[in-house]
Amino acid sequence: MKYRIISVGKIKEAFYIDGIREYRKRLAPYASLELVEGLEEKISPQARKAEIARALEKEGDKILALLGDRDLLVVLDIKGQQMTSEEVAYFIEKMNLSGKSRINFVIGGANGISSRVKKRADYLWSFSPLTFPHQMAVLILTEQLYRAFKIIKGEPYHK
Numbered sequence: 001m002k003y004r005i006i007s008v009g010k011i012k013e014a015f016y017i018d019g020i021r022e023y024r025k026r027l028a029p030y031a032s033l034e035l036v037e038g039l040e041e042k043i044s045p046q047a048r049k050a051e052i053a054r055a056l057e058k059e060g061d062k063i064l065a066l067l068g069d070r071d072l073l074v075v076l077d078i079k080g081q082q083m084t085s086e087e088v089a090y091f092i093e094k095m096n097l098s099g100k101s102r103i104n105f106v107i108g109g110a111n112g113i114s115s116r117v118k119k120r121a122d123y124l125w126s127f128s129p130l131t132f133p134h135q136m137a138v139l140i141l142t143e144q145l146y147r148a149f150k151i152i153k154g155e156p157y158h159k
Ligand SMILES: C[S@@+](CC[C@H](N)C(=O)[O-])C[C@H]1O[C@@H](n2cnc3c(N)ncnc32)[C@H](O)[C@@H]1O
Pocket: 075, 076, 077, 078, 106, 107, 108, 109, 110, 111, 112, 113, 125, 126, 127, 128, 129, 130, 131, 132, 133, 134, 137
């Protein structure tokens, strides 16, 4: 199984870049994790609802264009289902038996994710009811994937 994070926004801040790089390095012995970023449509901070909606749809088109029949889609969504880290490990094991070839984790930009992408999702995953910046969501995701693989392999990891 391959794993791919699709982040609509770019990872720009050095401290996020460093943290994400570190967890991807730690993950490397367990899984191939690709990171696609920067699908964001440029809109002004004063953009009205209709312009935001159009941008979300264009971002949604770009995300959906990356997916084929053998792709599973997990959308990171504040209003999704919450899981413990053990449940994440079980979820990944179950997905690994699905017969598909890649799990895609999508993290939205400043305005979230289009409803068409959420409809295509196999799972909507919420880390917590708190809202995190997209870069932090990517960092949390890489750490939780690393933790999940340590649990799956029965290897120790500092609590
Ligand atoms: C700044 S947030 C977007 C906030 C936007 N107003 C919304 O409601 O989706 C950017 C992205 O980070 C991810 N994210 C932020 N907090 C999250 C959480 N608690 N659980 C899961 N994903 C989260 C989501 O993918 C979200 O689209």
